[in-house]
Amino acid sequence: MDNPTRARTVCAALTLALTASALAAFPQPAQAAGVTVPAIQGTTRISPYNGSTVTTTGIVTAVRSTGTSRGFWIQDESGDGDSATSDGIFVYRGSSSVHTSVGNKVTVTGRVSEYYPGGGTQSLTELTSATWTTQSSGNPLPAAAPLDDATVPSAYAPANDGNSIESMTLQPTDYGLDKLESTEGMRVSVADARVVGATNTYGELWVGVKPSQNTSAGGGALYSSYSSQNSGRIKVLPLTGSAPAAKVGDTLSGTTTGPLDYSSFGGYTLAATSLGSLATGGTAKETTAAQSPGQLAVATYNVENLDPSDPASKFTALAQGIVGNLTSPDIVALEEVQDNNGAVDDGTVAADRTLDQLAAAVSAAGGPSYAYTQIDPVDGADGGEPGGNIRQAFLYNPARVSLTSRPGGGPTTANSVVDSSGTAQLKYSPGRIAPADSAWNASRKPLAAEFVFDGKPVVLIANHFNSKGGDEPLHGRNQPPARSSETQRTSQAAVVNAFVDDILAVQSDARVVVLGDLNDFAFSEAVNTLEGGVLTDLVDTLPASERYTYVYDGNSQALDHTLVSPALSSYEYDIVHVNAEFPDQTSDHDPQVVRLTP
Incomplete structure (x- = not known):
């Protein structure tokens, strides 16, 4: 499906509202004849002829004959010499057939419209309700x-x-x-x-x-x-x-x-x-080093709405990545694990089939026999794809680590820190952090669990902060764009930071790892709040050119993070680039791993 069709289908209703409100302040000229394309485009983003019916002439440079955004582009033969005025314009036909050819010189009469394809975007100046006549054919196209x-x-x-x-x-x-x-x-x-x-x-x-x-x-x-x-x-x-x-x-x-x-x-x-x-360039999928016997390897991986209805090939590819590229970490924090029937919205919240299938795939790929721990959410309460009930989970290798199980943690039960003779312990393991706090409205609640490696306890907190949905696009009409979603992530970061503070208040040398898909950048207010002057975001320890886990609109950026408490000062950290830069993605996120010497 072509991109303009996608935009028209998703955003048609919103476009009408945006057009009416955003253009109210602009003049509405009367009908005009014999107007050049550069004059229609004007020197601002909004045509000075917006809303008017005009007649113009140009060379057809391209035709889009499929989808619901059919039409053709015309361009003035010589332009007006002004670098601020475009010499081309799109003639919009909707789903109607387009009866013209590249190289035709046409005279077009149509209404000048500013089409907004989505919230916060700029507009596309176009001619609508158009009729045209062909003056000649086979004309050379204007230079690109x-x-x-x-x-x-x-x-x-x-x-x-x-x-x-x-x-x-x-x-x-x-x-x-x-x-x-x-x-x-x-x-x-x-x-x-x-x-x-x-x-x-x-x-x-x-x-x-x-x-x-x-x-x-x-x-x-x-x-x-x-x-x-x-x-x-x-x-x-x-x-x-x-x-x-x-x-x-x-x-x-x-x-x-x-x-x-x-x-x-x-x-x-x-x-x-x-x-x-x-x-072809030289970019290749990476493989991280294996942990030594004395190192605890902890990874985080957003597995992109994983559920049993996904093809077996996805489970196989994820497993091969965990075993081969991540070299079988001792613990893997997973994000976007869906329930047992995925997007089917029938009240199902259990995810044992999803996790069993992934664990079996890892074993079949030659990896360890992972166990797992997680908490089923309240149906429909944690955001994500409707019906999917995404949540975080921990895979762990019981041959290398043990889960300190302290039962009682449910989807709405708040975890807390217990002082056991100066040692910080979780009341529930696993347990959720402040699930009733408004910071987690329609969002995933952090999952905390206590593990033991080589006789040493380590607290892991898996996170999946709220998405960037609702933020204005970088290419939009408001500059700089508003990042409204960051407010909730900053609140979420403050809640997790306070929980870590509770742990360190009991035991200053407690070993704590905070990790997951934070949906924000290392330089953001949310991540800075999560660090709180105590945790170290390991993304910042890499060379600048390596600091990315996700590619969006051509920008390589870090949305996934691993943070450690001061006691975990001996580490080797790696973002393992296997997905974000490649067309054959298993997930849209790159995983990462830290090898700790507790």
Whole structure:
């Protein structure tokens, strides 16, 4: 399914509301005839002719003839010489057939509309309810505007105190987002572009046109601060067919050309009519070192909504990764473990079949015979995919570690710290941390359990903080974008930090590991709150180019973390890159492992 179709289907109702509210302040000119495409586009993100019926002429540069966002792009033959005004525009036909051809010179009459494909996005200027006549055929296409290191600025977007930048005059030589907006609808090209986001299930990938911009170890674009938006990222989606199966670090060799589109799923998109050839890079899936007999190996792995209805191949691939790439850790904290029938919403909350199947797959792959511990949530109370009842769980190798079982912890029972003659113990093991606290509304509750390795107790706290759903996109109209979801994650971090403080107040040298999918960055307020001046986030101990566990919209970023208490100062830590940079992902997250000498 093509990306514009996806955006139109998901966001049609929202678009109407956004269009009415966001454009109320803009003038609505009367009907105009003989208007050039650059004049329609104007020098801001909103057309000065928005809402008006206009007549314009251009060369058809590309046709989209499938899906629910059919139509064609036209481009002015010569342009107006103003770098702030785009020379191209999309003629939207919905599900109607498109009866024109590339190279036709057409005169189009249509209503100028600003289409918002989703919440917080920018708009796509287009012509709707259009009719057209063909003046001639076989015309040469306007030259494609190059998007490269020289033409795309390093700065990403102008700031406006979090407000809309729609009325601001475009500055394409100053901001990458303005440069892309000023070429919206035009033929553009990228040459020998490195892949910074692997090909996904929609047949699209991301390239970077600024080769030295925040390069990750795998060749991606590292997202290392809120001001490092990586302006050179551009999504590529072939206008017909799919992109080749590319991984981060590969290259689209030669020239990729097509009109520049826009959607809620990633923003500016090169709708490729011609695609460069794939040149394989050197990125390979990693394998971490095995733990020594005296090291406790602890991993965390988001297994992406795992349940028994998933194909057996997913369980096999996860198991092979745990055994082969993670070298059979002693304990694995799992996130996104679903109940026994996955997304079927029938009140099922048990996940024993899910975990049994994974444990069996690990054993079949030559790994240890893992046991597991977890707590079934209250049905529908923990967010995630409806009906799935995701939760955290611990796999552990009983030949290497033992679970200190203290029963009584249920889905709504709050765990606490017990002072046993100066030794900190969990009241319940496993047990959940403050499950009734509002910080966990519609979100996963942390799972704490006590293990013993080589005669030494270690407390593990597995987390899966709330998602970034609801945050405004980096490519949106409000700059800088609002990160509303961070408020809840910061509250969640404070609750977990307070629990760790309770442990350390009883026993200052207690061995505590806090780990999981925190859905936030090492530089975020949430993660800083979780550290609280006491815990060490091991992501920060790696070379900067290695600090990523996830790739989103071409940005390599760290969402998964392992934090340790001061007593655990002897460690070897590794993010094991096996998923996020590759088209054949077992999960969308990379796992990580720490080898501790308690």
